[in-house]
Amino acid sequence: MSAGSPHLDLGELLAEVNGEAVSDWVPEHLAACPGCRAEAERWGAVAGGVRHLVAAISPPPCLPGGAPDGVVKASSSSRRRQARPRALARARGKGRLLVAAAAALMLAAGGLSYGLVRVLGGNENSSVVAAAGVTAVNGCPGLAATAGTLERVTGTSLVLKAPGGAPETVTTSASTKLSRQVAGTVSDITDGANVVVFGPGAHGGIAARRIIISALPELSSGPPAPRHRHGHGHPPTHAQKPNSSPPGGRAGGTVADASTGSFTVIMPGGFHLRVTTSGSTTVYAQATATLGQLQSGGFVVAAGSVTADGALAAATVEQGALMPHIQHGNGIVQEPWLGCSPSAVATALLLAAG
Amino acid sequence: LDDRYRVTGPAALASVRGAGPPGGGAPDPERLEAQMLRRIAGGDQGAMAEFYRRHGRVVFAQILLVVGERALGEEILQDTMLAIWRGAGSFRWESGVRSWVIAIARRQARDRLRRRRLRVVDDACLAEQPSRDPGPEVVALGRAEAAEVANAIRGLAPAHREVLGLAFGAGLSLPEVAGVLGVPLGTVKSRLTAARAALARLLEEKGLSR
Numbered sequence: 426m427s428a429g430s431p432h433l434d435l436g437e438l439l440a441e442v443n444g445e446a447v448s449d450w451v452p453e454h455l456a457a458c459p460g461c462r463a464e465a466e467r468w469g470a471v472a473g474g475v476r477h478l479v480a481a482i483s484p485p486p487c488l489p490g491g492a493p494d495g496v497v498k499a500s501s502s503s504r505r506r507q508a509r510p511r512a513l514a515r516a517r518g519k520g521r522l523l524v525a526a527a528a529a530l531m532l533a534a535g536g537l538s539y540g541l542v543r544v545l546g547g548n549e550n551s552s553v554v555a556a557a558g559v560t561a562v563n564g565c566p567g568l569a570a571t572a573g574t575l576e577r578v579t580g581t582s583l584v585l586k587a588p589g590g591a592p593e594t595v596t597t598s599a600s601t602k603l604s605r606q607v608a609g610t611v612s613d614i615t616d617g618a619n620v621v622v623f624g625p626g627a628h629g630g631i632a633a634r635r636i637i638i639s640a641l642p643e644l645s646s647g648p649p650a651p652r653h654r655h656g657h658g659h660p661p662t663h664a665q666k667p668n669s670s671p672p673g674g675r676a677g678g679t680v681a682d683a684s685t686g687s688f689t690v691i692m693p694g695g696f697h698l699r700v701t702t703s704g705s706t707t708v709y710a711q712a713t714a715t716l717g718q719l720q721s722g723g724f725v726v727a728a729g730s731v732t733a734d735g736a737l738a739a740a741t742v743e744q745g746a747l748m749p750h751i752q753h754g755n756g757i758v759q760e761p762w763l764g765c766s767p768s769a770v771a772t773a774l775l776l777a778a779g
Numbered sequence: 780l781d782d783r784y785r786v787t788g789p790a791a792l793a794s795v796r797g798a799g800p801p802g803g804g805a806p807d808p809e810r811l812e813a814q815m816l817r818r819i820a821g822g823d824q825g826a827m828a829e830f831y832r833r834h835g836r837v838v839f840a841q842i843l844l845v846v847g848e849r850a851l852g853e854e855i856l857q858d859t860m861l862a863i864w865r866g867a868g869s870f871r872w873e874s875g876v877r878s879w880v881i882a883i884a885r886r887q888a889r890d891r892l893r894r895r896r897l898r899v900v901d902d903a904c905l906a907e908q909p910s911r912d913p914g915p916e917v918v919a920l921g922r923a924e925a926a927e928v929a930n931a932i933r934g935l936a937p938a939h940r941e942v943l944g945l946a947f948g949a950g951l952s953l954p955e956v957a958g959v960l961g962v963p964l965g966t967v968k969s970r971l972t973a974a975r976a977a978l979a980r981l982l983e984e985k986g987l988s989r
Contacts, residue, residue: 435971443950482840485856
């Protein structure tokens with residue numbers, strides 16, 4: 426009952442309609458007040474319509490990814506570093522998020538992404554990067570990116586093409602940063618280097634099959650602090666059960682304790698992951714390049730701004746050594762803490778390609 | 780799944796908010812929700828699946844009421860569940876779990892719609908819309924079948940569908956609706972009243988007032 430009125434107020438009427446007991450006074454008043462009763466009936470009709478509508482709606486029994494907990498499976502490692510799962514993106518089909526890119530943004534930040542490849546591509550050898558057309562980077566006004574194979578270089582412009590997509594023109598200028606992945610060696614991995622490591626789990630760490638040494642962009646801030654599930658000591662390096670080898674994954678961060686055959690990756694938030702190398706470990710480094718050094722048919726990512734004619738004026742162009750499977754997408758999800766430098770986005774896309 | 784999270788139905792629902800018996804009896808639903816969120820925050824996938832089973836339907840219905848497109852709704856639902864998976868540890872009981880989840884869904888929907896350069900309805904515009912006392916057209920409400928009302932609801936403005944969904948679909952209290960929408964309680968009331976009036980007019984146009 427509202428102040429100054431002997432009748433039921435809206436809250437009381439709605440509570441009555443929703444079957445919530447407010448007070449004994451309400452039903453008594455309704456029995457005695459035709460006006461309030463009529464109001465309750467009208468709201469009841471509205472509620473009946475809403476409930477009828479809601480009853481006809483069935484949520485997906487299984488979220489894309491396999492099950493209601495598919496969202497968990499798809500994001501279990503991404504939550505640790507706030508990436509977006511490929512499983513969800515795949516289910517969204519064409520024209521969806523560049524999920525892999527977002528996941529890779531973690532990598533660009535050197536963030537903990539152990540196990541991410543399992544989410545993104547099943548193993549460390551089958552990464553996915555989503556790209557089709559020039560794509561806005563959500564959270565970064567004015568920033569856009571694209572990815573695809575390099576069809577040709579015309580003057581200072583590049584033409585990229587994703588499978589099934591239209592060719593995209595990327596313009597460059599003297600200020601565009603160009604780089605490409607070149608072969609490196611394990612000895613190039615020294616303390617302080619930023620790396621992304623791919624490989625299967627081994628003894629609580631990673632047995633590196635592939636390592637990319639990259640001039641990772643300096644980010645404005647670090648990622649959210651990781652949740653420590655067990656006390657305040659050193660966080661676990663992965664979320665597997667004790668004494669179990671984790672599945673394949675990747676990790677990005679700064680190298681420490683580099684020695685023959687192993688080094689430690691320190692990820693933002695203090696995660697330490699031991700990486701072992703072997704004779705079969707492949708190492709790539711991101712090296713400055715010129716337009717002429719970019720190889721036709723190679724995978725290229727570019728980030729910059731969209732021009733009036735729809736081309737991408739690239740601030741950063743990076744060519745990878747590996748050819749990923751390319752998905753179509755219509756947006757790159759940028760985590761706020763990653764910042765919005767073109768280099769961060771481009772490197773992330775490239776690293777998503779693995 | 781842990782059986783603790785299977786407790787539903789009258790016994791659980793009868794438990795008074797915040798007054799769950801410490802030593803046994805029907806578990807407090809709120810406490811169960813708290814435990815579930817803690818488990819989700821700790822990375823318990825089973826708890827996340829159970830959370831989806833408990834809230835997915837209502838949340839999805841609310842999303843669909845707003846966006847009106849199933850495929851988009853499913854995307855938003857995914858985003859919402861992912862946000863919950865990421866942020867379960869941040870829940871602070873400043874609201875009920877359901878209104879918290881719906882508020883997350885609402886933000887996700889807004890983000891999605893913004894990317895599509897769509898707008899729901901400007902809140903300020905709605906707030907300025909005068910409340911209407913029941914007029915002659917409300918007669919239509921009394922004559923319409925639930926299915927007819929449901930059909931008419933589809934023709935309402937998204938923000939009107941949204942507020943009706945929150946109040947009657949999700950079953951939130953008016954203060955909770957205000958919290959989800961981020962508007963004053965009075966605005967919720969006027970928006971509800973305006974939604975009902977618009978609904979009645981739609982029904983009247985269909986000849987249900989005769």
